[in-house]
Amino acid sequence: MAGRLREMRCELSFLKNADGSACFSQGSTCIWASCSGPGDVHASKANEEAMTLDISYRANCGDNKFSVLNNIIQSTLAKAINLELFPHTGLVVTIHGIQDDGSMGAVSLNGACFALLDNGMPFETVFCGVLIVRVKDELIIDPTAKQEAASTGKVLFAVCKGTDGFPEVCSMDVIGNWDYLQLEAAWSLAQPSASAIFEFYTSVMKRKHSVDEH
Amino acid sequence: MAVYLPGDVINEPSSSDSSIIGYGINLRGEKKVVTQPGAFRSDEGKIWLSVHSKRYIPQEGDRVIAIVTSKTGDFFRLDIGTAEYAMISFTNFEGATKRNRPNLKTGDIIYATVFDTTPRTEAELTCVDDEKRARGMGQLNGGYMFKVSLNHCRRLINPSCEILQTMGKFFKFEITVGMNGRIWVNAPTTEEIIKIHDVINKSEFITGEDELISLVQHSYTRSVSG
Numbered sequence: 001m002a003g004r005l006r007e008m009r010c011e012l013s014f015l016k017n018a019d020g021s022a023c024f025s026q027g028s029t030c031i032w033a034s035c036s037g038p039g040d041v042h043a044s045k046a047n048e049e050a051m052t053l054d055i056s057y058r059a060n061c062g063d064n065k066f067s068v069l070n071n072i073i074q075s076t077l078a079k080a081i082n083l084e085l086f087p088h089t090g091l092v093v094t095i096h097g098i099q100d101d102g103s104m105g106a107v108s109l110n111g112a113c114f115a116l117l118d119n120g121m122p123f124e125t126v127f128c129g130v131l132i133v134r135v136k137d138e139l140i141i142d143p144t145a146k147q148e149a150a151s152t153g154k155v156l157f158a159v160c161k162g163t164d165g166f167p168e169v170c171s172m173d174v175i176g177n178w179d180y181l182q183l184e185a186a187w188s189l190a191q192p193s194a195s196a197i198f199e200f201y202t203s204v205m206k207r208k209h210s211v212d213e214h
Numbered sequence: 215m216a217v218y219l220p221g222d223v224i225n226e227p228s229s230s231d232s233s234i235i236g237y238g239i240n241l242r243g244e245k246k247v248v249t250q251p252g253a254f255r256s257d258e259g260k261i262w263l264s265v266h267s268k269r270y271i272p273q274e275g276d277r278v279i280a281i282v283t284s285k286t287g288d289f290f291r292l293d294i295g296t297a298e299y300a301m302i303s304f305t306n307f308e309g310a311t312k313r314n315r316p317n318l319k320t321g322d323i324i325y326a327t328v329f330d331t332t333p334r335t336e337a338e339l340t341c342v343d344d345e346k347r348a349r350g351m352g353q354l355n356g357g358y359m360f361k362v363s364l365n366h367c368r369r370l371i372n373p374s375c376e377i378l379q380t381m382g383k384f385f386k387f388e389i390t391v392g393m394n395g396r397i398w399v400n401a402p403t404t405e406e407i408i409k410i411h412d413v414i415n416k417s418e419f420i421t422g423e424d425e426l427i428s429l430v431q432h433s434y435t436r437s438v439s440g
Contacts, residue, residue, distance in 0.1 A: 019267070019268045019269040020267075020268070020269075036269075037269065037297070038269070038271070038297050039269070039297045040297055040298070041297075048334075080220075086297070087333070087334055088297070088298070088334070089297040089298075090297075117219065117251045118266075119267060119268070119269060120250060120251060120252070120265045120266055120267025120268075120269070120364075121250070121267070121269065121271070122220070122238070122249040122250045123220045123249065123250075124220060124221060124249070125220055125221030126219045126220055126221055160221075161221045161222075163221075163223075165222075165223075198219075201219055202217060202219060205217045205219060205251055206215075206217045208266060209215065209217050209252070209253040209264070209266060210215075211418070211419055211421055212215070212253055212264055212365070212369070213215055213421070
């Protein structure tokens with residue numbers, strides 16, 4: 001079992017006009033994420049009880065009206081943010097895929113979390129994405145585009161930090177034929193990586209706040 | 215310096231006896247749960263998080279810089295950088311009565327205090343304190359207003375911060391810093407305003423004193439015309 005994430009790099013406040021933004025890369029997969037809000041929302045979309053989420057993932061080519069990744073990002077964000085805190089407002093999260101070398105779903109989720117952290121708005125818990133693929137009965141974590149194309153099954157975990165500090169599944173997206181034991185094995189493989197990503201969040205935020213030390 | 219992310223539980227020894235829980239922290243039972251990413255701060259029984267953000271969320275007691283957007287009945291509608299507009303009553307100005315209304319037009323800038331942030335309603339502002347005195351609040355005439363991040367605003371008005379002191383040795387200027395990330399400056403000439411704006415923007419990521427002095431010096435001597 002290959003259980004290592006590719007190298008992560010992140011630059012916060014990358015886009016000048018967004019409230020929070022990040023340029024995040026994992027190996028050679030790279031995205032730009034931006035997050036603006038809580039802000040004004042069009043009257044037709046406004047919700048009197050909760051904040052309206054507007055999530056869009058945009059690849060660097062092709063038709064970008066809708067992406068399958070929107071669903072999992074939307075449901076993860078809806079769980080991570082207490083939407084009732086800001087009724088009648090909107091939060092716009094946009095993720096641009098700059099270079100796709102596999103694991104785009106996981107990288108988008110991580111980028112979205114970085115944009116949210118950079119924004120500084122209140123939310124319940126940090127979250128991250130971990131993609132695991134199965135190639136010839138072997139589980140590979142954070143696959144490249146080649147490995148992803150050769151896979152017979154994919155599972156994308158959206159992981160939240162639980163109350164005790166350990167990773168918890170928040171939502172997941174599974175493609176292919178998986179039995180219970182395999183899913184269990186995939187989850188136990190994803191846990192240490194999720195913890196590693198959470199640690200990376202803290203180290204990046206420490207760097208951002210280092211200007212205050214004086 | 216400890217940095218916490220949302221969902222973390224604070225376990226600082228100094229926070230155990232603190233009775234006042236501030237910004238970015240929520241109490242859930244006995245646990246202190248972090249809701250905003252920020253650096254941990256504590257002072258005399260108070261704990262809070264210093265959050266880096268660009269988007270302002272109104273809080274009671276904050277002094278903010280607002281732009282008048284329209285007049286409706288007895289209220290002015292104000293833009294303070296939040297999702298919804300804020301309101302200020304005609305009578306919440308120094309010396310104002312029902313007959314003697316303040317003369318404000320759309321686009322004017324005022325410095326005011328947030329005093330009511332009831333959820334699901336517009337935030338309400340006031341330009342007078344409890345004694346009906348303005349104490350520096352009110353309309354800001356002339357000058358130039360721009361936006362920086364909220365943490366940079368807090369840093370500028372921190373008494374231990376050297377940025378404004380150092381600038382004061384070189385420039386003659388007036389400044390008002392709003393907690394909503396807006397800064398208003400006025401100086402005798404436009405050229406000086408441009409230079410002050412430059413220094414404030416560039417000083418955001420500067421921490422060393424020598425670096426700061428050379429930045430101000432460089433801005434002071436350079437020419438902006440042309």
